[in-house]
Amino acid sequence: MTLYDIFDMLERGPIGDAIRNSYWLFPAIEAVHLIGLSLLGGAVIIVDLRLLGLGLTKQPIQRVAASASPYLLGSLALMFATGIPLALSEMIKLYYNRSFWVKVTALAIAIVYTYTLKHPLIRNERTPRYVLFVLGLVSLGLWFTVAGAGRWIGFSS
């Protein structure tokens, strides 16, 4: 069974079918996906600005990250809950779509990076300032790549 077969099988599933057969479902889920994106943006940016020495600078970095953490998790959950059904409705198109592969790759890296590198290094109070700065910069770059490539799925063929 090739990857293509798996994509083909997923596209034929009930969720993909339901979305493809509906006039409104795809756009409606897309809109919620965008609302999730803006919430994700807020949760990421508030922490990354602080890492860059901007934004809530009077608060300890650990506290800013801890406060934003549930919003990051919540918006990620919303993004997956809407993004997976959207993908299931057009798996074959996505299989041949370069932007999709850029997006999921950047997304995987961004999630692993956030939870295995960024958050642990933030929690460690001995992490030097310049490391925190780079952590914020890389995080912004990763998440903006995910969002930009995601939008680009609709443009590239």
Next chain:
Amino acid sequence: MRSFVEWLDTHAWSTALHESLHMYPIVETTHVLSLMVFVGTLAIVDFRLLGVAFRNVPVSQVTSRVLPWTALGFVVIVSTGVMLFYAIPIRTFHSVWFRLKVILIVAAGINAWLLHRRMTRTRVEWDNDRKPPLLVRMSAGVSLAAWAGVIICGRMIAYNWFDCDKPQPAWVNFLAGCIAEAAVP
């Protein structure tokens, strides 16, 4: 108004931007990325005003340190939004979704202005409160709902269900301001 958008449509740059292989997607993508900055940071402020996030940080500290970034995002999102309108002026002008979007943006603006006025008058009394007064929380809720509505409408502009170039029920023709001439593609 209609003659103004018709005039925009005659611009060579409008057509160039609409048909550009790279520029149109770049502007569109920048519009979406600035959404993360604008609505994202605004949501942080609204969540603080609702008393559900950053409750240990004084409201004034959140607004003074975060809202400048919201303003920056606003400048980028409005600039790219104007460019997107400029690229497709007539269709967008007659879009029911675009019209609703503009109304919601104005509503969000009025709400923000009222909230700002209330804050400048009374904030010292509740700046450190983990949960601001009810009217402030309501205003923050209205803000979040209005911007969510703006995002929904913005996304829907791309779909042609209510376009003037096909038969529409009377209420759609009315809301979209369709005219006989606009029925010709």
